[in-house]
Amino acid sequence: MARSSSPARLVVALSVAAVLAVFLLYTSLAGGGTPSVSPSELAAKTGEVSLAGRVVGTPTGDAHGAGLKFVLEDIKGANKQRVTVVYKGSVPDLFRVGRDVVVTGTQRADGTFVTKPGSMITKCPSKYQAAKT
Amino acid sequence: MAELGRAALVITLGLSAYALVAGAAAAALGRRRLALSARNALIASFFSTLVAAAVLVAGFLRDDFSLAYVAGHSSRALPFAYKLSAFWGGQEGSLLLWLLVLTGYSALAVWFARKRARDLVVWVTPVLGGIAVGFSWLLVGVSSPFDTIPAPADGNGLNPSLQNPYMVAHPVLLYLGYVGLAVPFAFAMGALLSGRMDERWIVATRRWTIVAWTALGVGQLLGAHWAYQEVGWGGYYAWDPVENAALMPWLAATAYLHSVMIQEKRGMLRVWNVTLVSLAFCLSLFGTFLTRSGVVSSIHSFTQSAIGPWFLAFIVVAVVFSVTMIWLRLPQLRTTARLESLVSREATFLYNNLLLVALCLTILWGTAWPIVSEAVRGEAVVVGRPYYDFFLRIFGLPLLLLMGIGPLVAWRRASLRGLARVFAWPAAVAAATGVALIAFGAGSSIPGLIAYTFSAFVLATITLEFSRGTAARRVLTGESVPTAFSRLVGRNRRRYGGYVVHASVVLLAIGVAGSSAYDSVVEGKLARGESLAVGGYTLTYRNLTEKDAANATEIRAVLDVRRGGDSLGTIKAGKNAYSVEQQVSNEVGIRSDKLTGEDLFVIAEQVNDDGTVFFRIFVKPLVNLIWLAGLVFVLGSVITLWPDAREERRLATRYATVGERRERTATT
Amino acid sequence: MLGAALAVAVVVVVALPFLREPTPDSDALHELDAAERERLEAEEARDRALAALKELEADHRAGRISDEDYRAVVGVLRRDAAEALRELDRVRAMPRGGTRTESAKSA
Numbered sequence: 001m002a003r004s005s006s007p008a009r010l011v012v013a014l015s016v017a018a019v020l021a022v023f024l025l026y027t028s029l030a031g032g033g034t035p036s037v038s039p040s041e042l043a044a045k046t047g048e049v050s051l052a053g054r055v056v057g058t059p060t061g062d063a064h065g066a067g068l069k070f071v072l073e074d075i076k077g078a079n080k081q082r083v084t085v086v087y088k089g090s091v092p093d094l095f096r097v098g099r100d101v102v103v104t105g106t107q108r109a110d111g112t113f114v115t116k117p118g119s120m121i122t123k124c125p126s127k128y129q130a131a132k133t
Numbered sequence: 134m135a136e137l138g139r140a141a142l143v144i145t146l147g148l149s150a151y152a153l154v155a156g157a158a159a160a161a162l163g164r165r166r167l168a169l170s171a172r173n174a175l176i177a178s179f180f181s182t183l184v185a186a187a188v189l190v191a192g193f194l195r196d197d198f199s200l201a202y203v204a205g206h207s208s209r210a211l212p213f214a215y216k217l218s219a220f221w222g223g224q225e226g227s228l229l230l231w232l233l234v235l236t237g238y239s240a241l242a243v244w245f246a247r248k249r250a251r252d253l254v255v256w257v258t259p260v261l262g263g264i265a266v267g268f269s270w271l272l273v274g275v276s277s278p279f280d281t282i283p284a285p286a287d288g289n290g291l292n293p294s295l296q297n298p299y300m301v302a303h304p305v306l307l308y309l310g311y312v313g314l315a316v317p318f319a320f321a322m323g324a325l326l327s328g329r330m331d332e333r334w335i336v337a338t339r340r341w342t343i344v345a346w347t348a349l350g351v352g353q354l355l356g357a358h359w360a361y362q363e364v365g366w367g368g369y370y371a372w373d374p375v376e377n378a379a380l381m382p383w384l385a386a387t388a389y390l391h392s393v394m395i396q397e398k399r400g401m402l403r404v405w406n407v408t409l410v411s412l413a414f415c416l417s418l419f420g421t422f423l424t425r426s427g428v429v430s431s432i433h434s435f436t437q438s439a440i441g442p443w444f445l446a447f448i449v450v451a452v453v454f455s456v457t458m459i460w461l462r463l464p465q466l467r468t469t470a471r472l473e474s475l476v477s478r479e480a481t482f483l484y485n486n487l488l489l490v491a492l493c494l495t496i497l498w499g500t501a502w503p504i505v506s507e508a509v510r511g512e513a514v515v516v517g518r519p520y521y522d523f524f525l526r527i528f529g530l531p532l533l534l535l536m537g538i539g540p541l542v543a544w545r546r547a548s549l550r551g552l553a554r555v556f557a558w559p560a561a562v563a564a565a566t567g568v569a570l571i572a573f574g575a576g577s578s579i580p581g582l583i584a585y586t587f588s589a590f591v592l593a594t595i596t597l598e599f600s601r602g603t604a605a606r607r608v609l610t611g612e613s614v615p616t617a618f619s620r621l622v623g624r625n626r627r628r629y630g631g632y633v634v635h636a637s638v639v640l641l642a643i644g645v646a647g648s649s650a651y652d653s654v655v656e657g658k659l660a661r662g663e664s665l666a667v668g669g670y671t672l673t674y675r676n677l678t679e680k681d682a683a684n685a686t687e688i689r690a691v692l693d694v695r696r697g698g699d700s701l702g703t704i705k706a707g708k709n710a711y712s713v714e715q716q717v718s719n720e721v722g723i724r725s726d727k728l729t730g731e732d733l734f735v736i737a738e739q740v741n742d743d744g745t746v747f748f749r750i751f752v753k754p755l756v757n758l759i760w761l762a763g764l765v766f767v768l769g770s771v772i773t774l775w776p777d778a779r780e781e782r783r784l785a786t787r788y789a790t791v792g793e794r795r796e797r798t799a800t801t
Numbered sequence: 802m803l804g805a806a807l808a809v810a811v812v813v814v815v816a817l818p819f820l821r822e823p824t825p826d827s828d829a830l831h832e833l834d835a836a837e838r839e840r841l842e843a844e845e846a847r848d849r850a851l852a853a854l855k856e857l858e859a860d861h862r863a864g865r866i867s868d869e870d871y872r873a874v875v876g877v878l879r880r881d882a883a884e885a886l887r888e889l890d891r892v893r894a895m896p897r898g899g900t901r902t903e904s905a906k907s908a
Contacts, residue, residue: 007480008471009482011475015484019491022527023495033502033514033515034514034515036513050514059251064739090749104515124768137802140804140805151815160830164830166819166822166828170818173817176814180811182805260824321888327836331842332840395851400850534819543857543865543866544853544856544874547870547876548870551866601863601864604863605859783848787844
């Protein structure tokens with residue numbers, strides 16, 4: 001007995017195809033996301049990246065003026081490297097020495113990392129967990 | 134006290150394991166007393182978890198810093214309400230809250246269903262027991278809230294961003310939502326396990342699903358409001374993985390709520406429904422995993438902890454189990470009912486489902502891609518806002534339009550001519566609104582304009598529905614307008630409650646469009662007496678105040694607000710410096726205009742030593758509609774949930790002979 | 802101590818069904834047999850068909866559905882309802898093995 005094919009299947013199949021097409025089109029045009037790197041991986045990358053690191057040393061400067069200058073170090077790993085970051089824009093309240101932050105930007109020829117304004121995010125401190133390990 | 138807490142959790146673990154094993158055995162072998170025993174174990178597990186929770190609460194209220202968890206999240210100076218909410222301020226406590234809600238829901242679910250769906254409940258018990266085993270194992274063996282330390286003089290205090298009323302309610306509501314999805318999931322699995330593919334599992338869980346879905350929705354709105362007021366960067370949603378973690382199961386649950394209606398009316402889409410409810414539950418497990426294990430970098434993440442791999446295993450088990458059960462029962466799930474026309478209400482619900490699931494999956498991809506990328510390519514990526522905005526528009530705007538179309542299309546088959554007649558007036562209203570908006574300058578954002586136009590369309594259809602329904606009733610009964618209206622809603626609670634919920638989503642869409650597509654911002658450093666102008670307002674910085682409060686120093690910059698020559702009073706923005714926690718929090722100043730719903734949003738980004746302040750000031754049109762939408766949403770849900778005596782009677786007669794039959798004698 | 806007391810209490814609760822009925826007449830779990838299941842599904846099908854008719858009438862009266870759309874669908878729905886009622890009658894009339902029927906329960 002031949003079963004009349006339900007238009008539902010066709011609709012679902014076409015929709016899935018449409019969604020995939022839109023998705024692939026978007027990602028091929030806009031890129032699949034910004035690579036997230038640590039300071040030691042920075043040298044290998046060109047272009048805009050998302051730099052994640054721990055704040056060390058003493059920050060100087062004014063984020064709403066000439067720029068806040070601070071140093072980021074690898075969070076994990078044995079071979080920790082540092083990079084100087086110049087940041088302009090809103091500084092999250094949680095920003096301080098010893099906190100892990102993520103900034104988006106590019107590395108200049110002289111090694112400093114220049115950020116997109118306002119692109120800093122900090123990670124919530126997990127007060128007790130850190131002490132346990 | 135810690136020993137009592139630990140013991141109570143071990144007892145919960147034992148009871149859940151018993152409910153799982155004995156319950157499965159009882160169902161498979163058909164043993165009545167064993168099944169009752171397993172059910173009792175599931176109910177008892179709530180009480181033992183309650184004891185554990187009570188011990189933890191007591192620890193907080195008594196400043197018992199020998200409990201490591203209390204020391205880590207509380208302090209002597211912490212206000213009473215926040216000592217309570219510190220319960221869920223960290224990982225162990227929030228897992229305990231999850232377990233408490235789970236066991237509570239499980240107990241209620243098996244108790245309420247015990248008469249009508251006895252043969253279903255025997256299978257639901259082991260499923261719920263299995264989920265409880267997972268969480269109680271985490272609490273007993275991996276991440277216990279009852280670890281002790283030598284008591285310090287004072288605790289570390291609660292993260293200042295958690296010290297506000299929103300963070301008291303937001304996690305609880307989210308958990309009522311996340312965990313609530315376990316109940317329809319368990320009933321669906323119970324139906325599959327038992328081979329009973331009738332509607333009882335859906336009827337039994339309809340209200341559970343709506344309650345969970347509402348709680349999850351309101352919880353997210355509270356979270357958005359918290360982000361807006363407390364984190365204060367000027368927005369309310371950042372597509373942070375933890376935010377997405379709650380949105381994804383909510384979208385899946387929304388799709389499920391709609392497709393279940395099709396199964397009720399036409400008996401179709403049974404495979405789709407069990408798949409959707411499993412997806413919703415697995416996403417809520419995934420959401421808890423994302424929030425608690427720190428696997429994706431986000432501003433909420435806790436450090437990478439030991440529970441990550443366990444959670445992942447838990448999710449894998451849930452997924453494999455659901456897929457296997459659906460696969461095994463596929464023949465029984467298939468029906469003969471077919472979609473007859475691509476222009477019918479079933480079809481519209483199907484499109485709605487496809488769009489919701491597509492949106493849900495693109496968000497899932499965007500959230501999970503960084504993890505996958507790191508695992509597979511060794512290179513982590515960060516998915517930014519533009520990705521989410523794009524897909525929200527592509528899928529969300531058609532969804533908005535469908536909300537207006539769906540309720541007016543007939544079941545089975547609708548003629549295009551009939552549709553044209555029905556939609557003529559709402560379409561005209563929408564077109565007129567669009568033209569008027571362009572005249573007012575809304576053409577600056579095409580997506581915003583489309584959102585507004587579609588919203589006008591949907592609101593027009595909803596108004597039409599209410600007025601037509603009332604008019605039709607008055608023709609029959611001759612009642613006055615208010616009586617006819619209230620009787621209309623009273624007799625069709627699900628339909629008209631649903632319309633109210635749709636209206637709330639429209640309000641949300643208008644609020645989001647207004648505040649994101651049509652907002653204005655200005656920033657600059659001001660000395661005393663200087664001004665900034667934005668969106669018609671002029672703000673002049675007057676002076677700086679400093680005040681000592683219970684556990685913080687409050688610094689505020691005071692500004693005068695003027696608009697078009699009229700003084701609108703003052704607005705304060707600044708920072709709080711918390712002594713114990715050694716942290717600074719942003720305290721923004723918001724002035725909401727009652728008439729237009731727009732907000733003047735002032736951030737004092739940087740307070741300099743010389744008294745100058747760097748300000749960032751937003752004008753956000755219509756943003757308060759978002760919070761109003763939350764209220765309307767709850768109203769609509771309450772209407773939908775309201776017990777309907779007639780419906781209850783009808784279901785009771787239908788199922789009376791099923792659940793209450795006495796046991797047959799062994800000899801047939 | 803409190804923990805031990807809690808443990809004892811839950812053991813009692815879990816054992817309760819066995820304590821209450823040490824020697825029951827039957828320990829068999831009531832499960833729906835094929836006939837009952839068929840009846841349940843037939844009743845659900847009937848309720849669905851009748852509800853669909855009722856909704857069509859209501860929609861038509863409220864003006865949501867035009868006369869010609871109504872005429873196009875009402876025949877199909879009436880046929881479905883008649884079929885569902887017939888199926889239910891057939892299932893009800895089927896003999897069942899060794900059990901009391903629901904009419905023996907209180908009216």
